[in-house]
Amino acid sequence: MKIAYSPCPNDTFVFHALTHGLIEGAPSFGVTYADIDVTNHLAINGDPDKHDVLKISFAALPWVLEDYTLLSCGGALGRGCGPLVLTANDENNPNDLEGKRVAVPSERSTAYLLFRLWTAQQVEGNIGDVVVMPFHEIMPAVQNGDVDAGLVIHEARFTYQNYGLNKLVDLGDWWEKDTGYAIPLGAIIARRSVDREALTGWIKQSVDYAWERPEASKEYVRFHAQEMDEEVAQNHIDLYVNGFTKELGEEGYGAVEAFLGRAAKEGLVPGHQLQRLRDR
Structure with missing residues (x-):
């Protein structure tokens, strides 16, 4: 399978196990490292490399829900981590x-x-x-x-x-x-042809692996963080990898719907596909 996510510490921490053959039963993954502006563009305007899974901004979701589904894990929502x-x-x-x-x-x-x-x-x-x-x-x-x-x-x-x-x-x-909601930041989406249930299970296992064995991904995270100070990289992980990363849950979906619903009312995003946010 093909996956695209950023080289930021939270993404490399979360997806290390999945993309390094450490999750039993998961296929091999080819990884593209790209800034979220790039992955937003690929999802919205067409992806010549046909990635199966992409990390994008929640703000880009209204434009892509016809072709992609929002996964309930792997993304970033949180408190105390806003712009x-x-x-x-x-x-x-x-x-x-x-x-x-x-x-x-x-x-x-x-x-x-x-x-x-x-x-x-x-x-x-x-x-x-x-x-x-x-x-x-x-x-x-x-x-x-x-x-x-x-x-x-x-x-x-x-x-x-x-x-x-x-x-x-x-x-x-x-x-x-x-x-009263957490702030929605980065979403994980998959093509609608992908086995969503299996993929969700693999990503959740990757999150658990990262939490249980934080030393395993340290070199991988450090390499892709480039010049970022190690303490800053760890702060990054601590802020953006949390319970919502494992499972959005009712609170997480509510936060996304509140955020995009308000943006649609302001005319900042299209609203006609938002009913598909919870598609299973």
């Missing part, structure tokens, strides 16, 4: 973003949808230009004054202070307080 909006000043008034230039890592991501939902509720006017740039370039751009604010994800949660930046809002914290 941040950063500025170079000490202001904490959301209305200061009115008419400002804001850098974001993608316009089709969970982080961006959360940002748009938050600004619709908290900013009286309209923000100015939205500039898409690789997420590792956003904090330097805010620091240098190339943009007025930046939307950051992943390990930037732990490193933004190194750039002298100020946290205007933690969007995950806002979302949790506003809805």
